Amino acid sequence: MTTTAPDTEAGRVAALLRAFLAGQDATGTVDAVRRAGSGRSRDNWLFDLVDDGAREPLILRTDPDGGLIDTDRSVEFAVLKGLEGSGLPTPVARWLDADGSELGRPSLIMRRLGGVCDYRVLRDDNRPLGERIGLARTFCELLAGVHAVDRRAGALDATLTDPGPEAARAELDRWAGILRADQLEPWPELEYAAVVLGERAPRSTGTVLVHADFKPGNILLDGDRVTALLDWELAHLGDPLEDLGWVTQPLRAGEHTIPGAWEAADLVAHYEHTTGSTVDRAALAWWVAFSSFKTAVMQVSGLRAFLEGRADEPYRPTRRVLAEVLDAVLEDS
Structure with missing residues (x-):
């Protein structure tokens, strides 16, 4: 607005x-x-x-x-x-x-591009269910399009570092570092999550452009037509499962799913259909757990900014957030 x-x-x-x-x-x-x-x-x-x-x-x-x-x-x-x-x-x-x-x-x-942003468009009951499912498919196809970008054609590989097979470890180390730099008090639940994730980090089989914050809140729409994909500030080279884990993690279900009509499994299946690839479910489970961890770390950083007077809105991992992180990590175990 x-x-x-x-x-x-x-x-x-x-x-x-x-x-x-x-x-x-x-x-x-x-x-x-x-x-x-x-x-x-x-x-x-x-x-x-x-x-x-x-x-x-x-x-x-x-x-x-x-x-x-x-x-x-x-x-x-x-x-x-x-x-x-x-x-x-x-x-x-x-x-x-x-x-x-x-x-x-x-x-x-x-x-500036035209269109409107609606974080909860897939849960908007004022839109017919069929239209919302169509949008969900469009979003999934857009994500597949991001991963299909030729990073060499746009010289993205000259700007961004390719982590190779260690993409999972690189991202975990990055966000664990942010946690330790920004926390104002110990977060043993998150430290435990980082240790478990580190023990089970999968190796990547390919490198793509990762958006790293893909969601309806970063998409502009004109009716049911996508006019823009925004907020590329976290973009990097990495494992395509990173984005797929982000959009299927429990903490973001309200943005990416439609209960009973478009669940995480439907999103993954449509991604496979669109890309012609098979998603490694075990590796995806790790990225889902990592994405929950990353979301919690973002809130730790936001809390510090608020308490230091640099932000107007407080953020703090709630019991629900911590429970989701630990549940995802333990399920991955």
Whole structure:
């Protein structure tokens, strides 16, 4: 939802944009600057660049003072550039202020695409069931499309590191490191989960582009048509089962499933049908457990940001979250 920021704040952002774009030799006038909500990881500002009557809709994505995760704008920018010829519905990246020296904080500017975002669209009873199942299939096919991207054609392999067969271990080490850096108190349940996951990390059989936060909340829709897949800030090279585990983990069932009509098993089966591949169910179980662990770690990071005054909304792993993490890990065992 677009929100109206105080005139002073919008004016400050507009002034920064004018100065920055002038330095980029961009022609036109910055117009209609307004905030689009801060989200959980980025701070977004909508604006138009008007040049000789033509209006280009743009969005400024700026690091907030605090969020669930810290990511690199230059990597996200390079990924979007690399995807421009992929056929995926991704925004066109226009400009980058990697270190925030000109826009105040690390930022990128990209073209704004039409459509609406609905986190819970698959659970929206106002839509006919058949339409929601169709959307679920479309989302699954879009995920398969991400994994089919030729990373060499867009030079993504020059930006992103290929972890090879150790993709699972690399991601576990990364998120365990974030846990230990951000926790303000011991989380023995999560430390236990990390140990068990480490003992059973599978080896990957192939490397693909991983979105790492695939969900309806990062998809724009025009009716039942996907107009954009957004938020590539966590994208990396890795195991395709990482994304599949993320969308089938219990903690995100409300976003990705329709009770009795589109369950996790249906999603996996449609992915297999779309890709012509067979999903290793044992390896997928590990990635489901890892995804639950990752979700909990994100909340630990969000809690720290809130208590340090860098975020407005508190996050903290609840008993339900911890139970789901441990259940997934023990089931994987």
